[in-house]
Amino acid sequence: MKEFSFIKEFMKPLSVSDEHVVLGIGDDAAVIRLGENEELVVSTDTQVESRHFPVGADYALVVARAIGCAVSDLAAMGAQPLGFTLSLSCPNLNVELARRIAEGVAMGIERYQTPIIGGDTVQGPFTISVTVMGRVEAGQALRRTGAQDDDDLWVTGTLGGSAAALEEIDNTDIGNLSALDQAYWQPPCRLEFGQGLARGIATSCLDLSDGLAGDVRHILQSSGLGAEIDRGRIPINPLALGRVGRDASFELAFQGGDDYELLFTAPASKRQEVESLSLTSNTPVTRIGRLNLNREILLIVDDGNATICTNSGYGHF
Amino acid sequence: MKEFSFIKEFMKPLSVSDEHVVLGIGDDAAVIRLGENEELVVSTDTQVESRHFPVGADYALVVARAIGCAVSDLAAMGAQPLGFTLSLSCPNLNVELARRIAEGVAMGIERYQTPIIGGDTVQGPFTISVTVMGRVEAGQALRRTGAQDDDDLWVTGTLGGSAAALEEIDNTDIGNLSALDQAYWQPPCRLEFGQGLARGIATSCLDLSDGLAGDVRHILQSSGLGAEIDRGRIPINPLALGRVGRDASFELAFQGGDDYELLFTAPASKRQEVESLSLTSNTPVTRIGRLNLNREILLIVDDGNATICTNSGYGHF
Numbered sequence: 001m002k003e004f005s006f007i008k009e010f011m012k013p014l015s016v017s018d019e020h021v022v023l024g025i026g027d028d029a030a031v032i033r034l035g036e037n038e039e040l041v042v043s044t045d046t047q048v049e050s051r052h053f054p055v056g057a058d059y060a061l062v063v064a065r066a067i068g069c070a071v072s073d074l075a076a077m078g079a080q081p082l083g084f085t086l087s088l089s090c091p092n093l094n095v096e097l098a099r100r101i102a103e104g105v106a107m108g109i110e111r112y113q114t115p116i117i118g119g120d121t122v123q124g125p126f127t128i129s130v131t132v133m134g135r136v137e138a139g140q141a142l143r144r145t146g147a148q149d150d151d152d153l154w155v156t157g158t159l160g161g162s163a164a165a166l167e168e169i170d171n172t173d174i175g176n177l178s179a180l181d182q183a184y185w186q187p188p189c190r191l192e193f194g195q196g197l198a199r200g201i202a203t204s205c206l207d208l209s210d211g212l213a214g215d216v217r218h219i220l221q222s223s224g225l226g227a228e229i230d231r232g233r234i235p236i237n238p239l240a241l242g243r244v245g246r247d248a249s250f251e252l253a254f255q256g257g258d259d260y261e262l263l264f265t266a267p268a269s270k271r272q273e274v275e276s277l278s279l280t281s282n283t284p285v286t287r288i289g290r291l292n293l294n295r296e297i298l299l300i301v302d303d304g305n306a307t308i309c310t311n312s313g314y315g316h317f
Numbered sequence: 318m319k320e321f322s323f324i325k326e327f328m329k330p331l332s333v334s335d336e337h338v339v340l341g342i343g344d345d346a347a348v349i350r351l352g353e354n355e356e357l358v359v360s361t362d363t364q365v366e367s368r369h370f371p372v373g374a375d376y377a378l379v380v381a382r383a384i385g386c387a388v389s390d391l392a393a394m395g396a397q398p399l400g401f402t403l404s405l406s407c408p409n410l411n412v413e414l415a416r417r418i419a420e421g422v423a424m425g426i427e428r429y430q431t432p433i434i435g436g437d438t439v440q441g442p443f444t445i446s447v448t449v450m451g452r453v454e455a456g457q458a459l460r461r462t463g464a465q466d467d468d469d470l471w472v473t474g475t476l477g478g479s480a481a482a483l484e485e486i487d488n489t490d491i492g493n494l495s496a497l498d499q500a501y502w503q504p505p506c507r508l509e510f511g512q513g514l515a516r517g518i519a520t521s522c523l524d525l526s527d528g529l530a531g532d533v534r535h536i537l538q539s540s541g542l543g544a545e546i547d548r549g550r551i552p553i554n555p556l557a558l559g560r561v562g563r564d565a566s567f568e569l570a571f572q573g574g575d576d577y578e579l580l581f582t583a584p585a586s587k588r589q590e591v592e593s594l595s596l597t598s599n600t601p602v603t604r605i606g607r608l609n610l611n612r613e614i615l616l617i618v619d620d621g622n623a624t625i626c627t628n629s630g631y632g633h634f
Contacts, residue, residue, distance in 0.1 A: 001410045003438045010419040011436065018432045020399050030434035032399050034452065035352045042434060044448060046404040048441030082337050082349050087363040087404070087446040093318045102327040115335045117347035117359060119328065121320045124365030125442035129404040131361060133450070135351065 028073040031141050041134040043073035049126040058174050061185045063104025068187035070130035071112040072260040075190040076207040078142040078198025079134030083117035089124035112189050140198045142205035147223040151265040153289040160249050161237030163256025180239040187260035196277040205264035211257040226294030231302040235286045345390040348458050358451040360390035366443040375491050378502045380421025385504035387447035388429040389577040392507040393524040395459040395515025396451030400434035406441035429506050457515045459522035464540040468582040470606040474505050477566050478554030480573025497556040504577035513594040522581035528574040543611030548619040552603045
């Protein structure tokens with residue numbers, strides 16, 4: 001059973017409305033009302049050795065990356081981070097491992113601008129779970145829903161780097177990561193940009209964890225709209241392009257995932273505000289397409305030829 | 318390396334003060350300031366198969382219990398629950414397992430009065446991590462620190478039942494749990510009582526997870542005080558007493574842990590308020606001893622004989 005079906009069939013029905021719960025299971029994060037003007041944003045992210053990170057990897061890298069992946073959900077909601085808790089299960093907590101974990105926590109705190117507030121450490125198979133909390137002004141949290149017909153579709157940063165790095169991840173020497181390795185191990189921190197988007201710019205937003213194809217689909221399903229993406233505008237990570245070439249790097253960007261960049265929609269009238277937020281927050285941003293009324297259909301346009309991208313993937317270039 | 322040393326040496330130094338972080342690593346839960354009058358209480362609890370729950374146990378029981386253990390930290394802080402997130406790693410999520418998990422979540426929501434707001438499900442060795450969030454009025458959260466000389470020492474409920482049940486846990490048939498099995502699988506919900514204690518009654522509070530001896534020690538270390546406990550007043554679970562006898566059941570209460578009852582201190586002037594809160598919240602409560610100035614020394618008084626309880630345990634009756 002896929003996680004998606006499990007959540008939809010079994011967990012979501014248990015997430016009832018409540019005077020405090022503004023947004024329950026189903027978005028990047030949950031939103032809870034707190035007082036008159038403030039909302040709490042909460043998200044949790046769990047990673048297991050060999051499934052979510054390579055066996056034998058430096059735990060400092062693993063821990064810092066797990067913090068980055070979780071904080072990315074706060075960025076996607078436009079929230080200010082308040083803190084995170086870290087639950088660690090590891091087989092044998094000796095002093096050397098404790099040092100690596102502590103270094104990872106310190107790197108995570110520094111890079112993702114979020115304090116550690118608690119945690120739990122138990123003996124067991126290596127698993128790491130990070131829960132992040134942030135705040136937004138009431139009603140301001142960005143969601144997956146909200147995209148409108150004719151909105152522009154934008155992404156931050158470049159895509160495909162993380163998946164390209166993961167294809168031959170053999171270097172976890174923390175002092176000597178290549179620029180491409182960093183695309184996997186050091187997810188970007190888009191907090192400032194996300195907070196800016198939440199001030200009336202974006203109509204919907206999420207972070208790219210499943211690959212562009214899957215994540216655009218989340219926006220389309222939430223809005224009932226379609227989208228057209230200009231293949232030539234997709235900002236492919238140049239190091240991925242250099243390593244695997246044009247078509248393979250496009251596939252990595254499109255299907256690979258783990259980029260943790262923001263994907264968002266905004267009306268065409270906001271283009272200048274997006275560009276100016278990009279400058280002030282030092283966040284590269286690219287307009288890759290536009291929404292339309294073609295119900296949940298994703299079209300990829302390449303040199304004038306349009307291809308429908310289906311659920312079963314998109315491998316026909 | 319023990320979890321305690323890991324936290325003290327490696328994690329606590331990373332938990333810096335912050336304009337928002339009122340209480341970081343080290344208590345039952347963290348406290349974060351939110352607006353003028355409100356604070357957020359956050360705690361996380363991780364459980365691993367075979368270490369924290371028996372292999373082959375019904376996952377509905379495991380999940381519901383994990384929720385109860387985490388919510389217990391909110392009770393110990395005097396907080397009102399806002400919601401919890403559930404991170405699950407399990408080897409093979411088929412429909413039957415999904416149903417057991419969903420039943421456990423539903424039981425947990427019902428019994429511990431806390432809505433589910435999100436989570437994450439991944440494939441991996443069976444591990445469950447619950448993060449709970451609650452609210453308190455600013456400055457009202459109960460802590461481990463705060464006990465005063467001459468304060469009474471109180472516990473809710475009865476002790477030793479969970480440890481007695483765990484000694485021969487062979488029944489995880491959810492429809493047919495014995496009363497003693499329930500002491501392990503269904504931690505009590507002391508939210509209402511804890512919230513009452515936070516309205517100016519208790520000077521310190523925590524939930525009993527390490528056994529009475531270890532948890533009293535947490536209060537003594539936090540306050541620099543000593544305590545005298547009247548052995549005859551310790552409320553031993555009568556089913557545990559019936560199964561293993563007086564001395565062994567005392568050991569289970571004292572060293573066994575996992576009772577998730579509240580242990581708290583309050584001035585003698587508050588006795589009537591404690592009793593009256595006990596009645597209105599339908600929570601049994603027992604005064605078991607008193608604090609004194611004997612720096613961090615725990616004395617057990619039994620029929621007029623006093624024994625010093627040391628860190629290395631207390632097995633000399």
